[in-house]
Amino acid sequence: MLKNRTVAVVVPAYNEEKQIISVLESMPDFVDRIIVVDDRSTDRTFEVVKEFIDTKGASGAIIIKDVYADGVKRNRYNNADVVVSEMRKEEAVRYTPSEIYNKNQDTDRVILIRHTENASVGAAIATGYKWCRDRGIYCTAVMAGDGQMDPDELESICLPIIDNSDIDYVKGNRLSHRSAFFVIPKIRYFGNSVLSLLTKIASGYWRVSDTQTGYTAISLKALNAIRLYDIYKSYGCPNDILVKLNIAFCTIKEVPIKPVYRVGEESKMKVMKVIPRISFLLFKGFWRRLYVKYLFRDFHPLFLLYHLSFLLLILDIPFLLQIFEAATTEIVLSIQSLIIFVFLTTIGLQSLFFAMWMDMMDNDRLQRV
Numbered sequence: 146m147l148k149n150r151t152v153a154v155v156v157p158a159y160n161e162e163k164q165i166i167s168v169l170e171s172m173p174d175f176v177d178r179i180i181v182v183d184d185r186s187t188d189r190t191f192e193v194v195k196e197f198i199d200t201k202g203a204s205g206a207i208i209i210k211d212v213y214a215d216g217v218k219r220n221r222y223n224n225a226d227v228v229v230s231e232m233r234k235e236e237a238v239r240y241t242p243s244e245i246y247n248k249n250q251d252t253d254r255v256i257l258i259r260h261t262e263n264a265s266v267g268a269a270i271a272t273g274y275k276w277c278r279d280r281g282i283y284c285t286a287v288m289a290g291d292g293q294m295d296p297d298e299l300e301s302i303c304l305p306i307i308d309n310s311d312i313d314y315v316k317g318n319r320l321s322h323r324s325a326f327f328v329i330p331k332i333r334y335f336g337n338s339v340l341s342l343l344t345k346i347a348s349g350y351w352r353v354s355d356t357q358t359g360y361t362a363i364s365l366k367a368l369n370a371i372r373l374y375d376i377y378k379s380y381g382c383p384n385d386i387l388v389k390l391n392i393a394f395c396t397i398k399e400v401p402i403k404p405v406y407r408v409g410e411e412s413k414m415k416v417m418k419v420i421p422r423i424s425f426l427l428f429k430g431f432w433r434r435l436y437v438k439y440l441f442r443d444f445h446p447l448f449l450l451y452h453l454s455f456l457l458l459i460l461d462i463p464f465l466l467q468i469f470e471a472a473t474t475e476i477v478l479s480i481q482s483l484i485i486f487v488f489l490t491t492i493g494l495q496s497l498f499f500a501m502w503m504d505m506m507d508n509d510r511l512q513r514v
């Protein structure tokens with residue numbers, strides 16, 4: 146417990162037999178539950194964690210029960226809660242199928258969940274999040290199973306949520322560290338910068354950076370506010386979570402952390418392969434955010450301005466091509482085309498920048514410094 150609030154850490158693990166025990170052993174004492182989600186590893190990850198539980202993993206200091214186990218008792222006013230509780234039961238089939246090893250989840254400190262098939266890191270996090278949400282854990286952090294996160298920094302990641310009920314999600318930021326450019330492999334630094342820029346636009350958290358870090362903490366309120374089973378299953382999951390949190394009007398904060406590399410981890414991520422996939426995910430996320438947040442749930446003129454700017458800039462393309470043609474061949478550009486081009490470009494870009502500016506202003510209230 147941290148200041149009398151329950152804290153859990155979700156540890157996604159795929160083929161981490163060499164690293165996972167040191168992650169478990171170095172976990173700070175204030176962590177009440179460690180939820181290892183073995184993503185159907187092909188090595189001995191499951192076995193080594195099992196042995197750890199059988200020898201040292203039991204004896205969780207406090208009892209944490211499943212809050213939905215007995216269902217919600219109906220009274221005159223709580224039909225909405227009953228509906229949510231029933232929805233949760235129906236949704237269970239949408240998560241990656243998994244089995245829980247522990248016989249006594251109410252008291253064991255380390256909980257071991259194994260997916261019945263490999264589903265990737267985002268799916269593992271969703272499985273762990275669900276366990277924590279169903280148990281009413283106040284603050285749930287994520288630490289990778291490969292030892293790339295310094296346990297000494299966990300407290301600073303969790304404290305904003307514990308101290309301030311107004312903060313829903315905290316993420317580490319490695320890019321602000323002075324060593325970042327030298328310690329992070331160059332290709333990753335580049336990939337991270339591109340995806341961070343796209344995530345700002347898509348998620349509406351315009352001040353966020355280092356979006357690819359997995360070192361995060363989330364409040365119970367936020368776990369209840371987003372569809373956990375719908376979290377993107379692969380490496381784009383931190384980006385997808387940010388879009389979902391923004392749509393749910395959740396507040397976020399970044400805390401500086403150290404970049405940790407060369408501690409025995411072996412990343413399985415192929416940067417050049419994931420960039421296009423995550424970019425497409427963010428493209429869809431941007432439109433979802435625009436429609437859900439600024440049309441269906443609430444209305445804001447930025448919705449119209451973004452559409453106007455895209456429409457004008459698309460209409461502008463044939464005229465741009467005509468100008469290019471006139472510059473490279475003998476064909477003469479008509480004055481009408483030139484006037485239309487100037488009009489479309491000026492109004493299109495102005496609308497775009499105004500829409501972005503309004504977007505920034507509107508989302509400022511969801512970001513804490």
Ligand SMILES: Nc1nc2c(ncn2[C@@H]2O[C@H](COP(=O)(O)OP(=O)(O)O)[C@@H](O)[C@H]2O)c(=O)[nH]1
Pocket residue numbers: 157158159160161184263264265266269288289290291293359410411412413414
């Ligand atoms: N690559 C990979 N990692 C997974 C999978 N499921 C869970 N993980 C865990 O997700 C975490 C992050 O993965 P990693 O490849 O180290 O990503 P990176 O640190 O961003 O390069 C590690 O703890 C993995 O063990 C999976 O299917 N594939």
Ligand SMILES: [Mg+2]
Pocket residue numbers: 289291293410411412
């Ligand atoms: Mg890693």
